[in-house]
Amino acid sequence: MEKMICIPVWRYELMLKTFDQAMKELEELKKAFAEVGAPAKAE
DSSP, rough: OOOOOOOOHHHHHHHHHHHHHHHHHHHHHHHHHHHHOOOOOOO
């Protein structure tokens, strides 16, 4: 059985913005780890 919820568009857009920011921060961290020679496992 599937359950669905409805959310307002503004909340969905906020979730996408937050997700995009988290992905950007992750990429920056991966680059920083690569610069110091640590293996980046998160992909």
